[in-house]
Amino acid sequence: MFSERIDRLTSSLVRDILSATQQPGMISFAGGLPAPDELPVPDWSSIPASAAQYGPSEGEPALREAIAEHARGVGIECVASQVLVVSGSQQGIDLVSKLFIDPGTPMITEAPTYLAALQSFELFGAVCHGVPLGPEGIDAGRLREVARETDARLAYVIPTFQNPSGTCYSAETRSAVARAADELGLTLFEDDPYRELVYDDVDRTPICARLTKTSWVYQSSFSKSFMPGIRVGYLIASPDLMPHLVRLKQATDLHTNRFGQWLAHGHLTSPGLAERLTHLRSAYSAKRDAMDVALGEHFGELAEWSTPPGGLFFWLRLRTPIDTRALLPAMLERGVAFMPGEVFFPTTAPESGYMRLNFSHASPEQMDRGLAILVRAVQETAG
Ligand SMILES: Cc1ncc(COP(=O)(O)O)c(C=O)c1O
Structure with a gap:
C-alpha cells in the first residue's frame, strides 16, 4: 500500500x-x-500586504538580496540568483536528498552527524559512510579514502559547532577538506545553522568559501538566532545545481510562507542585529x-x-x-x-x-x- x-x-x-x-x-x-x-517578539508591521498572495518559488527578492549580501560577508562569493529560501533548513536537506539520492547511492557524512539529516538521506535510500570526527573536524585523508573506496559523489558536513558534537573544524581542516572535495569532484553540502551562536574566538569561514571547482550547497537557518517557528532557512548553491533545486522546491511546496520570509528580512536588515x-x-x-x-x-x-x-x-x-x-x-x-x-x-x-x-x-x-x-x-x- x-x-x-x-x-x-x-x-x-x-x-x-x-x-x-x-x-x-x-x-x-x-x-x-x-x-x-x-x-524576539515578531514585528508584524514589517510585512507588506502583498505577502498574502502567492510568491516566487525562489523566495522574496528582497530577502534573497539580503541573504546574498550576508553570505558574501562571511566569504561565500555569490549573487542573489544563487539563493533559494527554504521552509527551514530541514527542507534544504530534503531537497538535496531528492536531487542526489537513489536507493543504494553512497554518500559521506561525519560520524556522528545530525540525526534528522541521516533520516532524510536514508529515507531516500542513501548508504551513509561515516568519516570519524576528531577534535579539529574530519581527517581529509580519510575523507579521500572513503570517497574512493565507496565511489561517493556527495558529502554532508556541519563544520561549525557541529550537531551533535559541538566540534568546530580548524582553519587547516577546512582548507584540507575543500582541497579534497575539489580534487575528487565531490559535491559538498555544508550545513551551518549554528554559526551565529559563537562564544569563543574560532575560525568559522565556510568550507564552501574555499572551494574552487566542485559543486556545492551551503545552507543556514533563521531558527537558532531568530525564530524556529517561522520555518525559514536558505540554501545557496553553485549555479549548476540551482535550476534543479528550484524545480524541486516548486514541486514540494511552491514557496516558503511569505510572512515568515518578511520577518526574517526584518531581522537580517535590522540596524539592531x-x-x-x-x-x-x-x-x-x-x-x-x-x-x-x-x-x-x-x-x-x-x-x-x-x-x-x-x-x-x-x-x-x-x-x-x-x-x-x-x-x-x-x-x-x-x-x-x-x-x-x-x-x-x-x-x-x-x-x-x-x-x-x-x-x-x-x-x-x-x-x-x-x-x-x-x-x-x-x-x-x-x-
Ligand atoms: C545541523 C542542523 N541542520 C538543520 C537543522 C534544521 O533546522 P531548521 O529546519 O529549523 O532550519 C538543524 C536543527 O536542529 C540542525 O541542527
Whole structure:
C-alpha cells in the first residue's frame, strides 16, 4: 500500500523524547531549542500586504538580496540568483536528498552527524559512510579514502559547532577538506545553522568559501538566532545545481510562507542585529559555562567532553561505554530528557557510550537537578 521507502523511516525514539519534553516539569537536555526568553517578539508591521498572495518559488527578492549580501560577508562569493529560501533548513536537506539520492547511492557524512539529516538521506535510500570526527573536524585523508573506496559523489558536513558534537573544524581542516572535495569532484553540502551562536574566538569561514571547482550547497537557518517557528532557512548553491533545486522546491511546496520570509528580512536588515546577536551570545555562553561547571561536578569521574566554542550542545563520552538508549525510559519517568548518542551514528559506523546534552533550555537549578538524576542512572547501568 505504501511506498517502499516508508520502511526506511526510522527512529520513533526521537519522537518519544521530543513529545516527553512537552510534559510540564520535564527537565530537557534533549532538543536544540532556543531559550524561550531569547525569542524576539515578531514585528508584524514589517510585512507588506502583498505577502498574502502567492510568491516566487525562489523566495522574496528582497530577502534573497539580503541573504546574498550576508553570505558574501562571511566569504561565500555569490549573487542573489544563487539563493533559494527554504521552509527551514530541514527542507534544504530534503531537497538535496531528492536531487542526489537513489536507493543504494553512497554518500559521506561525519560520524556522528545530525540525526534528522541521516533520516532524510536514508529515507531516500542513501548508504551513509561515516568519516570519524576528531577534535579539529574530519581527517581529509580519510575523507579521500572513503570517497574512493565507496565511489561517493556527495558529502554532508556541519563544520561549525557541529550537531551533535559541538566540534568546530580548524582553519587547516577546512582548507584540507575543500582541497579534497575539489580534487575528487565531490559535491559538498555544508550545513551551518549554528554559526551565529559563537562564544569563543574560532575560525568559522565556510568550507564552501574555499572551494574552487566542485559543486556545492551551503545552507543556514533563521531558527537558532531568530525564530524556529517561522520555518525559514536558505540554501545557496553553485549555479549548476540551482535550476534543479528550484524545480524541486516548486514541486514540494511552491514557496516558503511569505510572512515568515518578511520577518526574517526584518531581522537580517535590522540596524539592531549586531546588538541582538551580542546579547544572544552572551546569554548562551553564560548557560554553556554553567553547564560546564555542573557537568564537572556530576560527570567529572564518569565522562569526558570538550567545552563547545559555540552552538547548543555538550557531547559526553562515557569512560565505560554503555548503550545510552537503555537509560531513556527510566530517565523520562524521572523527568529528565536527553539524546542518546547512538542515534547520531550512521549504520555503517555504529558507536556506543555518548550522550548529547543541550544547555540552552534548562535553568541552572534544573541543570544541577537533572544531571544528578542522569548520573545516578549511568552509575546504576554501568555497575
Ligand atoms: C545541523 C542542523 N541542520 C538543520 C537543522 C534544521 O533546522 P531548521 O529546519 O529549523 O532550519 C538543524 C536543527 O536542529 C540542525 O541542527
